[in-house]
Amino acid sequence: MPGPKRWTPALEDLADLRAGQGQGAGVPVDPVLAEHFERATDLLERMRQQSQRVPLTDRVARSQRVALLLTSDMRVLAASPRARALLGGCGEGAALLDHLTADGARSLRELVHLSRGRSELQRLAILHTDTQPRHLLARLIDREETPDPARRQAPALLIEALDIAWNAHLSRTLSGSFGLSPAEIEVIEGLMAGHNVREIAAHRERSEHTVRNQIKTALARTGTGGQADLVRLVAMIAKATPPAPSGAGGAEGLGRSRLLDLADGRRMEVLEIGPEAGRPFLFLHGMLDATAGLARMVGYLHERGLRAVAPLRPGFGESDTAGPPPQALERHVEDLRSLCAQESSQPMPVVAHMGGAVAAHTFAARAPEQVSAIVSVAGVVPIVDLRQITAMPRRQRIVAMTARFAPSVAPALLRAGIAQIDSDQVDRFLGALFPEGTPDRAVIDSLGVADLIHTAYRKSVARGPEGFQTDGYHVVRDWSRAAGAHGRPVHVIHGKRDPVVTARSVEAFARELSSRSLTMLPDAGQLVLYKHPHRVLDAIEVAM
Known part of the structure; x- marks a missing residue:
């Protein structure tokens, strides 16, 4: 099975193999091969966990608790936000001594002395403070663990709050x-x-x-x-209880995160962006970039007094899974009904971003009284014709073909892609989706949003492939009945140069909707939300 480095070439090989195949009811998968992919799924999950190892400096810097990494001369190598606040923003590790009791300060000085002498006699000390947290654990880090290659001959000091890491x-x-x-x-x-x-x-x-x-x-x-x-x-x-993989499922920069308890015992993660008292709209995310597009325009949301409420579908982020794909979508629709009832007594606009269009139209069909209108931004359409798939770029083409014709293979392929996202290959993953010379790559480079998108990708894949399996299952099936049943106004905003969902497919789909308007942007590709935020915000305000 392809590892992170082989993911892109493997997909290209498979795309070349399948590109010329004709449309059919389905491609049978040999049972032995299917069993092999099931075993490979477990192996790829182990690869994924191993690839999620984060450098110690990054782990310390991202910690939600007090955490410090110091050299033997008390120079700060890394510090969490709470640790920097404790140091008073001076950036000097010695400032920590001001918050230690006499015994705590003495213990820290002794540990520093031992680190300079490279002694193995004492490896840790408990430090008493005069503030919260009351106790810190200081320990020497083995030379081979020290993240600074130039200082590997001198042990470092790792100091962390001695408390429960609540998550x-x-x-x-x-x-x-x-x-x-x-x-x-x-x-x-x-x-x-x-x-x-x-x-x-x-x-x-x-x-x-x-x-x-x-x-x-x-x-x-x-x-x-x-x-x-x-x-x-x-x-x-x-x-x-294992914590979420560091750097994998965090919502840093993607909005305020909370967990909503659902009637059936599951929990759904909800991200919010914009003023807390702002006018709410529902944002249904795509398959990969979560709320990255919204996060980039947080200032505009505040200016207009708009608040995005973005529930993560089952299997994405911290949201619990909800069973097989058909069942998962139905249960998610019920989740949305509960969420919207809590947020507003009035119908809300629903923004359907990319793959979120399936859930948006299905929700509107089940609960039209809770939806004022749908704003479809680079939204998918039912992919029911093989010509729609063969027109896609290679990577999206093979994923769509696998979801449609060989779903038993999909988990292994998705896990390989997730391993690449979790590893240092995330730039290659992004580059394969948005190659150099394309309109979307130009948007990423000009706005400088690559790191934000990386964060969103890692957020999306934190729980594994289940969410993607569900989305992939529904995207390549005919869900047009739901779209035609709700009668809610639909404003479609699409890029004419979108390489995945072509302008022709979108125009054909829009003609089937009873109440719709279509804005086709000639200079945009798939990243409409990033390139034309005010077009989207204007449509949301009209739908209020």
Whole structure:
């Protein structure tokens, strides 16, 4: 099976093989070959996990906790945002001494002295502080782990908060295992941070009586005999609960992230961009770039008072999976109904970006009373004719062919692509999608959004290929009945030079809609949202 470096050549070989095949009901896959791909799926998942290793300096810099990496002379190699705030923005590791107790400062100086002498006698120390967090763990990093090649002969000091790294996985584990509510989990998080009932109540703007009752409920549901036992239990669960891969699923720069509890026990991640009190619209993302296009125009959203509410479909980001593709779409539509009911009592505009068009039209068909209009931006159309697939660029062509004719092979191919995204090959992945000399590549280069798109790609693939399988399944099937059933106004904004969904296909699809307007932009490719943000925002405001 192709690894990250062979992903692009492998797809090109397969594209050449299939490009001349005629249309048919399906291409049979040999059972032995299918079994091989299933085994390869497991191997590729291991490759993916290995490729997600992040340099220590990056891990420290991205940490949500206090984290510092220092040289033996207290020079800062990397620091998290909270650590920089603790240092007062001076960038000198010695400033940490001002926040340590006398014993803590002495322990740190001893560890620094040992690092300079390259002693192996003592490797760590507990540092007491006069602020939050109350305790820090300082340890010497082995020479081969030191990220600075020029200093590998001198051990470095890694200093991290000695607390629980709270994350969405831990919250989901507590909710699923004990039936704890979000409010009860929030109280437990406060206890784990060392806060007392009064502090938790003040932070949550609740009465102390309410917080005590929530603690009692949490004790009963977890079967623990007291707060100390509860803290011990959660600490052990946290130790056994893997965090999201660093740098893979983060929402840095993509919006405010929250997890929405759903009626069937799943959780859906929702990203929001724009003013918190802004007028809401629903944004249904494409297959890869999540909310990157919106994130680039956050200033425009604030200027217009618009707030994007972007739910991530099952299997994307931190959203739980929802079963096989047909079932997953139906369940997601119900998720959207719940979300929109929470956000607004009035119908909302729905922005369908690229692959999000399938969900947008299906949702509008099921709940037209919750949708004021659809704004389709570089949206897909039903891919039901082989000529539509063969007109695509090579990479998209083979993925579409696999989804349509050999779906049992799709997971292995998708995992190979994900491994490339997670590895240092992400630039090659992006380059294959948007080659040099194309309108879309020019947009990426002129706006300087490559890093933002990389972040969005890693966000999308954080859970693996399930979300892509679902999207791929529906895109290459005839979902036009849903589009023709809802009767909601549809404003189609498309690039005439879009290499994946051709202008001809879009024009033909638009003619079938009962209430639509079509804006075909002659200078744009697929990245319409990036190149023409005000065209999109104008259409959203019209749909309000």
